[in-house]
Amino acid sequence: METLGILGLFARTQLVRSLSLRRSWLVYAFTLLPSLVALVIATHSRRNNAEAIATNLSWFVFLQVVVPLVTLLQGQAVISREVEDRTITYLFSRPVSRPAMFIGRSLGALAFTLLLLLAGAALLLFVASHGSGGKEPAPDHFPLAPILSDGVVLPLFAAVALGAVAYTLIFAALGVFTKHPMILGLAYTFALEGFFANLPGSNQALAIQYYLRSWIAAKGSDAWGRLEGVNMIDFESPGKVLLKIGLVALVALALGSWRIRRKEFVLSA
Amino acid sequence: MSGALISSQGLSRWYGPVVGVNDLTLEVEGGIVGLLGPNGAGKSTFLKLVAGEIRPSRGTLAVLGFEPFANREYFRVLGFCPQQDALYEDLDAREFVSFLLRLSGFNAKEARARAERALERTGLKDAMLRRTAGFSKGMRQRTKLAAAIAHDPRFLIVDEPLSGLDPLVRSEMIALFQELGREGVHVLISSHVLHEIESVTENILLLHRGRLLAQGPVPEIRKLLSRYPNKVDIRARDARRLARALLELEGTSSVHLAPEGGRLSLETFDLARFHAELPAIAARERAGIQTLESTDAGLDAVFDYLVG
Numbered sequence: 001m002e003t004l005g006i007l008g009l010f011a012r013t014q015l016v017r018s019l020s021l022r023r024s025w026l027v028y029a030f031t032l033l034p035s036l037v038a039l040v041i042a043t044h045s046r047r048n049n050a051e052a053i054a055t056n057l058s059w060f061v062f063l064q065v066v067v068p069l070v071t072l073l074q075g076q077a078v079i080s081r082e083v084e085d086r087t088i089t090y091l092f093s094r095p096v097s098r099p100a101m102f103i104g105r106s107l108g109a110l111a112f113t114l115l116l117l118l119a120g121a122a123l124l125l126f127v128a129s130h131g132s133g134g135k136e137p138a139p140d141h142f143p144l145a146p147i148l149s150d151g152v153v154l155p156l157f158a159a160v161a162l163g164a165v166a167y168t169l170i171f172a173a174l175g176v177f178t179k180h181p182m183i184l185g186l187a188y189t190f191a192l193e194g195f196f197a198n199l200p201g202s203n204q205a206l207a208i209q210y211y212l213r214s215w216i217a218a219k220g221s222d223a224w225g226r227l228e229g230v231n232m233i234d235f236e237s238p239g240k241v242l243l244k245i246g247l248v249a250l251v252a253l254a255l256g257s258w259r260i261r262r263k264e265f266v267l268s269a
Numbered sequence: 270m271s272g273a274l275i276s277s278q279g280l281s282r283w284y285g286p287v288v289g290v291n292d293l294t295l296e297v298e299g300g301i302v303g304l305l306g307p308n309g310a311g312k313s314t315f316l317k318l319v320a321g322e323i324r325p326s327r328g329t330l331a332v333l334g335f336e337p338f339a340n341r342e343y344f345r346v347l348g349f350c351p352q353q354d355a356l357y358e359d360l361d362a363r364e365f366v367s368f369l370l371r372l373s374g375f376n377a378k379e380a381r382a383r384a385e386r387a388l389e390r391t392g393l394k395d396a397m398l399r400r401t402a403g404f405s406k407g408m409r410q411r412t413k414l415a416a417a418i419a420h421d422p423r424f425l426i427v428d429e430p431l432s433g434l435d436p437l438v439r440s441e442m443i444a445l446f447q448e449l450g451r452e453g454v455h456v457l458i459s460s461h462v463l464h465e466i467e468s469v470t471e472n473i474l475l476l477h478r479g480r481l482l483a484q485g486p487v488p489e490i491r492k493l494l495s496r497y498p499n500k501v502d503i504r505a506r507d508a509r510r511l512a513r514a515l516l517e518l519e520g521t522s523s524v525h526l527a528p529e530g531g532r533l534s535l536e537t538f539d540l541a542r543f544h545a546e547l548p549a550i551a552a553r554e555r556a557g558i559q560t561l562e563s564t565d566a567g568l569d570a571v572f573d574y575l576v577g
Contacts, residue, residue, distance in 0.1 A: 006372070009371055009372075013368065017359065020359060022359075023359075085355055086353040086355035087355050087356070087357060089320075089322060089349070089351045089353065089355075090351075090369055090416070091372065092321075092322060092339070093320055093321065093322065093344055093347060093349040094344055094369060094372035094373055095341040095342070095344040095345045095372070095373060095374065096341070096372045097341070098339065261339070262339065264322070264323045264324060265322075266284065266317075266323060
């Protein structure tokens with residue numbers, strides 16, 4: 001089969017399997033969590049307006065916790081789930097390109113995380129917008145969230161998409177390199193990225209979160225600027241953010257493909 | 270390139286300090302070959318090497334002229350039915366086999382048709398649209414086998430295919446292996462249950478502690494074991510009289526009379542002479558032989574002898 005056909009077949013099967021509630025219930029739960037929190041806050045606190053709820057939860061919970069966790073759960077499983085299920089033998093005894101298999105599976109996982117996280121972000125904005133009062137609909141509002149301006153909504157969607165691309169592919173590659181991608185992925189997300197993000201000067205550029213902040217700082221409305229941490233450091237321009245996230249994605253795919261070509265997966269009987 | 274099915278020189282594979290296969294040098298000509306050995310003998314490691322799942326730590330291995338590890342050309346002619354009881358549980362049997370056929374290069378329509386034929390051949394036609402999650406052990410084994418044969422491989426590797434199966438399924442599987450052998454497919458079957466292999470083929474490889482202990486047809490191996498006597502069980506009307514006469518036959522090392530009478534066990538180093546002389550002795554002694562069974566011509570005995 002042509003390489004493109006193999007890529008498509010693996011991407012499709014990965015996407016279909018990921019959509020299964022039985023396999024991905026934890027991922028669905030994490031994605032819904034910020035919307036539930038938004039609902040609780042909007043219902044019980046009259047001081048918060050829609051913008052404050054949307055931006056705070058988007059920044060501190062959705063982008064910094066949910067996006068890395070969901071992409072970790074999905075990305076690392078691209079190969080490691082086949083190893084855990086001991087089904088990888090079937091794939092590795094067929095005349096298919098291993099890199100094509102890895103890339104196809106990774107793109108399938110990416111399609112799933114993109115769909116899910118964008119839907120989760122939209123739901124969060126919807127709940128924040130409808131659950132709290134205090135403002136008239138913004139003139140350039142997002143259809144699902146009439147109180148929120150495009151300056152709040154669009155940067156969030158873009159940052160979610162950029163984060164999904166970078167993290168999913170990094171964690172997919174991690175799943176090829178190590179037997180314990182979950183542990184290493186958690187350590188990377190909550191220890192290493194946090195450490196990089198607090199380093200002085202340009203060292204922050206070692207963290208994916210830095211580029212997500214950069215995007216929001218450059219494209220977001222004033223509502224984002226009021227959040228702690230968004231406007232405190234030098235940021236990359238949107239063009240450079242796109243370029244660097246793209247590079248990270250390509251390097252992750254290339255490294256994972258290179259490693260899987262000659263890797264042995266020793267399964268017990 | 271040799272014409273052998275499997276050819277290895279000094280083949281070794283270890284996992285850290287644990288030796289899986291140790292300095293294995295062999296040539297296997299093909300046909301149906303049984304791979305035997307107790308648990309921990311190195312069978313699974315050898316099969317994984319031959320199936321291209323792992324690399325040798327040292328030495329060389331060629332299968333059908335290919336270096337197996339991650340070799341896509343080799344995988345076109347290989348059918349591998351692994352030991353692990355793992356399937357894609359969210360697929361039905363036809364989807365499972367079709368998916369793997371797509372990976373072997375068949376288009377969707379052809380893959381589906383081949384999957385149906387293979388599942389029919391392994392006796393799963395009526396259950397092919399059921400999810401594999403609900404399958405019994407025998408059905409899962411048949412599904413794996415269907416996936417392994419659906420693309421018409423030249424060489425089929427089956428790892429412990431008969432373990433845990435009921436007698437009916439087992440005999441159907443054995444018949445299928447024999448049929449594939451007649452069709453010209455080389456089949457390598459591993460098992461630690463000796464009589465299972467014996468019912469499929471006489472041609473065996475015997476592994477023990479990662480080394481090759483013996484290779485070839487069971488009777489030939491048996492001949493090599495000249496330091497061990499052949500055992501024969503005889504039921505006769507007058508076993509005592511027969512025992513006395515056989516004890517004087519050249520090559521006989523011992524004769525044991527069963528306490529209940531009517532049966533004797535004989536050990537001889539010259540089985541050919543024994544079979545040549547027995548009719549005359551039986552007639553002369555009017556022993557009235559009822560049954561005669563060479564109890565250790567079978568694989569069990571060979572195996573017991575070899576691994577001590």
